[in-house]
Amino acid sequence: MTFGLRNAAHTFMRFLYSVLRGLDFCFSYTDDILIASNDEAQHISHLKQVFQRLQDAGLVIKVVKCQFLQTEVDFLGHHISVNGIEPSKERMKINEDFKLPETVKELRRYSGVIKFYHRFIPNATENQAVLSNYFKGKKSNDKNKIYWTEESVQAFENSKRQLCKATVLHVPGKDNIIVDALSRIDELHLQLAIDYESITKAQEMDEELKEILSSHNSSLKLEKVPIFGSNFVIFCDCSAKKKKPYIPEAFRRIVFNNIHNLAHPGIRTNTKLLTSRFVWPSINKDARIWARSCIKCQKSKVTRHVQSPFQQYHKVTTRFTEINLDIIGPLPSSEGFFVSV
Numbered sequence: 001m002t003f004g005l006r007n008a009a010h011t012f013m014r015f016l017y018s019v020l021r022g023l024d025f026c027f028s029y030t031d032d033i034l035i036a037s038n039d040e041a042q043h044i045s046h047l048k049q050v051f052q053r054l055q056d057a058g059l060v061i062k063v064v065k066c067q068f069l070q071t072e073v074d075f076l077g078h079h080i081s082v083n084g085i086e087p088s089k090e091r092m093k094i095n096e097d098f099k100l101p102e103t104v105k106e107l108r109r110y111s112g113v114i115k116f117y118h119r120f121i122p123n124a125t126e127n128q129a130v131l132s133n134y135f136k137g138k139k140s141n142d143k144n145k146i147y148w149t150e151e152s153v154q155a156f157e158n159s160k161r162q163l164c165k166a167t168v169l170h171v172p173g174k175d176n177i178i179v180d181a182l183s184r185i186d187e188l189h190l191q192l193a194i195d196y197e198s199i200t201k202a203q204e205m206d207e208e209l210k211e212i213l214s215s216h217n218s219s220l221k222l223e224k225v226p227i228f229g230s231n232f233v234i235f236c237d238c239s240a241k242k243k244k245p246y247i248p249e250a251f252r253r254i255v256f257n258n259i260h261n262l263a264h265p266g267i268r269t270n271t272k273l274l275t276s277r278f279v280w281p282s283i284n285k286d287a288r289i290w291a292r293s294c295i296k297c298q299k300s301k302v303t304r305h306v307q308s309p310f311q312q313y314h315k316v317t318t319r320f321t322e323i324n325l326d327i328i329g330p331l332p333s334s335e336g337f338f339v340s341v
Contacts, residue, residue, distance in 0.1 A: 019057045023049060034075060043069060077116070087117050087163065095163055100156060104142035107134055114159055121162050130155035200232045202248035208281055209235065209246060220279060222246060237279040244279040252280060256290050264300070267291045 013030060020026045020033070025046050027034040035050060037043035047068070054061065067073065072081035079088045091113075101107040111131060118124040130152050138144070148156075203209055212218045221239040226232075236243040247255050259273050271287040280286075291297065316322055 015057075019053050019059070020050070023053070026050060029076060032075070034073070034080075040069060087120060091117075092164055095160060098160065100148065100153065102145060104134055104138045104144055104146060107131065107146060110156075111135075114163065117163055124162075127155070127159060127162060131159070197232055199234055199245070199248065199251060202250045203235055203246065206248035206250075209248065212281075220246075242276075244277060247278050247280045249280075252283075252286060253290065256287065260291065260294065264294065264297050 009030060013028070016028050016031075016033075020028055023046075025036050027036070033050065035043065035046050037046050072079065074080075074088045074090070077088050077091050079086050095113055098110055098113075101110055111128070114121070114124070114128060121127070134146060134152075209222075212220060213222060219239065220237045222235045223238045224233040225236045225238070225243055227234060235246045237246060255278060256270075256274065259277075260270055265273065267288050270291045271284055274287050275283055313324075314322060
C-alpha cells in the first residue's frame with residue numbers, strides 16, 4: 001500500500017494480523033512483533049515459525065532493527081521483563097521532569113500520561129480528583145491560566161511520585177515469585193469517576209439491594225469485594241467470571257453518562273457496554289430510555305428519525321381549522337420541573 005494514505009497503517013496492521021493468526025506467542029503492533037517464549041529452545045522454535053509466515057507472505061525484516069533472545073524489552077512505553085510489566089524508565093524520567101502546568105491544555109496533556117499508566121497506580125482515580133476539577137466546564141484546548149492552590153499543587157506532586165513508584169503488574173510464570181497487584185484475585189480493580197466511599201455508603205442505603213440480599217430467588221450472586229488500593233468493599237455480582245459492581249440508584253445515571261458520552265453509541269451497543277461492566281435491576285430498560293432521551297443523539301442521528309410522508313395541506317378559510325404538530329422526544333426529565341413539548 002502507498003505510504004501517506006490515511007488508512008495505510010490500519011491496512012498494514014490487519015494484514016500483519018492475518019499473517020500471524022494462530023501464533024498465540026506473537027503480539028504485533030504496526031510493524032513491531034513481540035515473541036514470548038519460556039526458554040531459549042522454545043524461542044528458536046517460535047522464531048522459525050514466524051520467519052516462515054513472513055516468508056510465505058513476502059515480507060522482509062531488517063536484521064539490524066531486530067533484538068533476539070532478550071530477557072527484557074521496552075514496548076509502547078512499557079518495560080517488559082520476567083518480573084512483569086511496568087512503565088518504561090524513559091517515560092518516568094519525562095514525567096519526573098514535568099513542570100507545573102500553567103494552562104488547562106497543559107494539564108490535560110499531563111493528565112493523559114497519568115491515565116495511560118493508571119493501572120499501575122493504586123487508587124489512581126481518587127488521587128486525581130483534585131486535578132480533575134480544573135477540567136469541569138473547560139474545552140480541551142483551553143489556554144486559560146490555572147490558579148493553583150496549595151492542595152492542588154500537592155496533588156500534582158503526589159501524582160508524579162506515585163507514577164515513579166508504579167506497581168509492577170504480574171505476569172504468570174514459573175520464574176515469577178513476586179506477589180503484586182494482579183496476584184490478588186479476590187480483589188476488584190475499578191476505574192470510575194466516582195469515589196468508592198460514596199458507592200459503599202449508597203449501597204448501604206439502597207432499598208433494592210437490601211431486597212435482593214434478603215431474597216433467595218435472585219439470579220445475582222452478590223458478594224462483598226475489596227477495592228484495589230482502598231479499604232472499602234463493594235457489593236458485586238460474582239455469578240460470572242467477571243465481577244460486576246452493583247450500582248445503587250443514586251449513581252446509575254452518572255455511570256450511564258460516563259459510558260454513553262464517550263462516543264454516543266446506539267441503544268444496543270450502549271446496553272451491551274453497561275451490562276458487561278455493571279449490574280442493577282432494570283439496567284436494560286434504563287439504558288434504553290436514557291439513550292433515547294439523549295439530546296445530542298437526537299440532533300446528530302437525524303437519518304434515524306421517523307419521517308412522515310409528504311402530504312397536501314387543505315386550503316382553509318378560518319383560523320385553527322387544521323392544526324399540525326411536530327412531536328419530539330423523549331426528553332430527559334429535570335429535577336423539580338415538568339417536561340413539556
